[in-house]
Amino acid sequence: MSVTVRVPAKVNVQLAVGAARSDGFHGLANVFLAVGLYDEVTVTPADELRVTCAGPDADQVPLDRTNLAARAALALAGRRGVEPAVHIHIDKDIPVAGGMAGGSADGAGALLACDALWGTGASRAELLAICAELGSDVPFSLVGGAALGVGRGERLTPLEVGGTFHWVFAMAARGLSTPAVFREFDRLAQGRDIPEPVASAELLEALAKGDADALAAATSNELQPAALSLFPELADTLAAGRGAGALTALVSGSGPTTGFLARDAESAEKVAEALRSSGTCRTVRTAAAPVPGATVL
Numbered sequence: 001m002s003v004t005v006r007v008p009a010k011v012n013v014q015l016a017v018g019a020a021r022s023d024g025f026h027g028l029a030n031v032f033l034a035v036g037l038y039d040e041v042t043v044t045p046a047d048e049l050r051v052t053c054a055g056p057d058a059d060q061v062p063l064d065r066t067n068l069a070a071r072a073a074l075a076l077a078g079r080r081g082v083e084p085a086v087h088i089h090i091d092k093d094i095p096v097a098g099g100m101a102g103g104s105a106d107g108a109g110a111l112l113a114c115d116a117l118w119g120t121g122a123s124r125a126e127l128l129a130i131c132a133e134l135g136s137d138v139p140f141s142l143v144g145g146a147a148l149g150v151g152r153g154e155r156l157t158p159l160e161v162g163g164t165f166h167w168v169f170a171m172a173a174r175g176l177s178t179p180a181v182f183r184e185f186d187r188l189a190q191g192r193d194i195p196e197p198v199a200s201a202e203l204l205e206a207l208a209k210g211d212a213d214a215l216a217a218a219t220s221n222e223l224q225p226a227a228l229s230l231f232p233e234l235a236d237t238l239a240a241g242r243g244a245g246a247l248t249a250l251v252s253g254s255g256p257t258t259g260f261l262a263r264d265a266e267s268a269e270k271v272a273e274a275l276r277s278s279g280t281c282r283t284v285r286t287a288a289a290p291v292p293g294a295t296v297l
């Protein structure tokens with residue numbers, strides 16, 4: 001018997017970043033949108049905990065106990081006094097170290113899958129608490145849709161979305177480390193006053209109305225200058241997408257994946273084609289949003 005869970009990637013339509021806290025994390029106003037690019041996590045009873053991974057970026061995924069899926073299984077088993085004897089297989093389609101929360105998706109997916117496989121019957125609140133221990137982005141991978149994350153991004157309020165948004169994502173030739181991007185943010189912020197991060201009222205209204213033009217006008221990512229400082233070539237990718245008619249172009253979270261909001265599916269295909277022939281990125285994908293969070297198939 002096995003259980004498979006499908007989990008989406010995310011893009012941050014707003015990422016407001018506060019000053020570094022004493023625990024090393026940064027306070028955020030993080031507006032997440034779940035997008036239709038997915039990893040699938042399958043768990044099967046086995047003699048001992050084992051992780052395997054398939055997909056274009058599989059060689060970059062750790063298969064030891066640092067894998068977020070393994071950590072999720074261990075965390076649930078530890079709390080519930082269950083042996084973590086499970087084979088976790090990840091079918092990976094979300095780019096690795098791309099700023100789209102692929103590892104977080106696998107953590108949330110493994111948690112939900114193990115809960116179903118072992119019949120632990122953990123409450124939603126308990127699952128969310130384990131997710132928050134695993135990483136700041138992991139709770140959102142469980143809930144999906146759209147949400148505002150505050151604290152370090154783990155305290156979520158679901159948001160209403162009044163329509164479908166059409167996105168194009170350009171994957172870069174190499175990854176960017178999230179802690180390195182936050183460190184670069186701190187370096188660039190030295191000597192400046194950093195305001196408390198707050199969600200933009202215009203942005204929340206644009207989401208609620210499903211208004212792509214208004215959303216494009218309101219998107220912002222305060223990690224973007226840091227990501228561009230570490231990976232300057234991303235500016236060429238952003239320019240290529242803008243030139244092809246994207247309503248807005250931004251770095252996704254800590255990057256280096258870049259996201260382009262298009263007016264409709266047809267325009268998204270045009271932007272994708274232009275990015276493919278621009279020679280400024282590794283692969284290009286289109287995806288609609290929002291989509292549900294981790295789901296047992």
Ligand SMILES: C[C@@](CO)(OP(=O)(O)O)[C@H](O)COP(=O)(O)OP(=O)(O)OC[C@H]1O[C@@H](n2ccc(N)nc2=O)[C@H](O)[C@@H]1O
Nearest residue numbers: 024025026099100101135136137152178179182253254255
């Ligand atoms: C930036 C964001 C935006 O959604 O995601 P990515 O774009 O990397 O996917 C997130 O804040 C990343 O969340 P996640 O990848 O879960 O990070 P965590 O494992 O919790 O933390 C990794 C490291 O990032 C830094 N970090 C993370 C979150 C936060 N609010 N402040 C931080 O300073 C810390 O250095 C921390 O040690």
Ligand SMILES: Nc1ncnc2c1ncn2[C@@H]1O[C@H](COP(=O)(O)OP(=O)(O)O)[C@@H](O)[C@H]1O
Nearest residue numbers: 066067068096097098099100101102103104106
């Ligand atoms: N299941 C997983 N999939 C991908 N990366 C993982 C996983 N578990 C742990 N990692 C580690 O997390 C790092 C960040 O990966 P990822 O979550 O894909 O990117 P991001 O934090 O930029 O969204 C990787 O470089 C890898 O070392």
